[in-house]
Amino acid sequence: MEYTIRKLGQLAGVSTRTLRYYDEVGLLKPARINSSGYRIYNQNQVDLLQQILFYRELGVSLEEIKKILSSPSFNKLEALKEHREKLITQREQLDLLITTV
Numbered sequence: 001m002e003y004t005i006r007k008l009g010q011l012a013g014v015s016t017r018t019l020r021y022y023d024e025v026g027l028l029k030p031a032r033i034n035s036s037g038y039r040i041y042n043q044n045q046v047d048l049l050q051q052i053l054f055y056r057e058l059g060v061s062l063e064e065i066k067k068i069l070s071s072p073s074f075n076k077l078e079a080l081k082e083h084r085e086k087l088i089t090q091r092e093q094l095d096l097l098i099t100t101v
Helices: 005-012 016-024 043-057 062-070 076-100
Strands: 039-041
Touching (some): 005 043, 039 043, 043 062
Protein backbone atom coordinates (compact mmCIF):
# COMPACT_ATOMS: atom_id res chain seq x y z
CA MET A 1 0.00 0.00 0.00
CA GLU A 2 1.17 3.51 -0.72
CA TYR A 3 0.57 6.66 1.29
CA THR A 4 0.76 10.33 0.45
CA ILE A 5 2.57 12.50 2.95
CA ARG A 6 -0.79 13.65 4.31
CA LYS A 7 -2.11 10.10 4.79
CA LEU A 8 1.11 8.93 6.41
CA GLY A 9 1.07 11.92 8.75
CA GLN A 10 -2.50 11.13 9.78
CA LEU A 11 -1.71 7.44 10.19
CA ALA A 12 1.34 8.12 12.36
CA GLY A 13 0.02 11.14 14.22
CA VAL A 14 2.74 13.49 12.99
CA SER A 15 2.56 16.61 10.89
CA THR A 16 3.43 16.74 7.22
CA ARG A 17 5.99 19.35 8.19
CA THR A 18 7.71 16.76 10.40
CA LEU A 19 7.77 14.26 7.54
CA ARG A 20 9.21 16.86 5.17
CA TYR A 21 11.88 17.66 7.77
CA TYR A 22 12.74 13.97 8.16
CA ASP A 23 13.17 13.85 4.37
CA GLU A 24 15.30 17.02 4.40
CA VAL A 25 17.72 15.62 7.00
CA GLY A 26 17.87 12.22 5.29
CA LEU A 27 16.10 10.31 8.04
CA LEU A 28 12.98 9.24 6.13
CA LYS A 29 13.06 9.52 2.37
CA PRO A 30 9.86 8.83 0.42
CA ALA A 31 9.76 5.74 -1.79
CA ARG A 32 9.15 8.02 -4.76
CA ILE A 33 7.84 11.39 -5.80
CA ASN A 34 4.90 11.21 -8.20
CA SER A 35 4.42 13.29 -11.34
CA SER A 36 2.58 15.95 -9.33
CA GLY A 37 5.52 16.32 -6.96
CA TYR A 38 3.87 14.54 -4.01
CA ARG A 39 5.96 12.39 -1.73
CA ILE A 40 4.74 8.79 -1.80
CA TYR A 41 5.61 6.35 0.99
CA ASN A 42 5.31 2.56 1.02
CA GLN A 43 5.31 -0.03 3.81
CA ASN A 44 9.10 0.14 4.22
CA GLN A 45 8.88 3.84 5.06
CA VAL A 46 5.92 3.23 7.37
CA ASP A 47 7.99 0.67 9.27
CA LEU A 48 10.98 3.00 9.38
CA LEU A 49 8.79 5.85 10.66
CA GLN A 50 7.54 3.56 13.41
CA GLN A 51 11.14 2.93 14.47
CA ILE A 52 11.89 6.67 14.40
CA LEU A 53 8.85 7.45 16.53
CA PHE A 54 9.74 4.73 19.04
CA TYR A 55 13.21 6.19 19.47
CA ARG A 56 11.81 9.72 19.70
CA GLU A 57 9.43 8.56 22.45
CA LEU A 58 12.46 7.28 24.33
CA GLY A 59 14.11 10.71 24.06
CA VAL A 60 16.74 9.81 21.47
CA SER A 61 17.87 12.73 19.27
CA LEU A 62 17.23 12.66 15.54
CA GLU A 63 20.96 12.63 14.88
CA GLU A 64 21.39 9.54 17.06
CA ILE A 65 18.36 7.86 15.48
CA LYS A 66 19.87 8.39 12.04
CA LYS A 67 23.13 6.79 13.20
CA ILE A 68 21.31 3.84 14.76
CA LEU A 69 19.06 3.16 11.77
CA SER A 70 21.84 3.51 9.20
CA SER A 71 24.22 1.24 11.11
CA PRO A 72 25.00 -2.01 9.27
CA SER A 73 24.44 -3.87 12.53
CA PHE A 74 20.90 -2.49 12.99
CA ASN A 75 18.45 -5.37 13.46
CA LYS A 76 14.78 -4.41 13.18
CA LEU A 77 13.53 -7.38 15.23
CA GLU A 78 16.03 -6.77 18.03
CA ALA A 79 15.12 -3.07 18.03
CA LEU A 80 11.43 -3.91 18.43
CA LYS A 81 12.23 -6.26 21.32
CA GLU A 82 14.32 -3.53 22.93
CA HIS A 83 11.52 -0.97 22.46
CA ARG A 84 9.05 -3.38 24.03
CA GLU A 85 11.24 -3.91 27.09
CA LYS A 86 11.74 -0.18 27.55
CA LEU A 87 8.00 0.44 27.24
CA ILE A 88 7.29 -2.25 29.83
CA THR A 89 9.79 -0.59 32.17
CA GLN A 90 8.13 2.79 31.62
CA ARG A 91 4.71 1.26 32.29
CA GLU A 92 5.97 -0.24 35.54
CA GLN A 93 7.34 3.14 36.60
CA LEU A 94 4.02 4.82 35.76
CA ASP A 95 2.08 2.12 37.64
CA LEU A 96 4.26 2.77 40.69
CA LEU A 97 3.68 6.52 40.44
CA ILE A 98 -0.07 6.00 40.09
CA THR A 99 -0.10 3.73 43.13
CA THR A 100 1.88 6.27 45.10
CA VAL A 101 -0.52 9.07 44.22
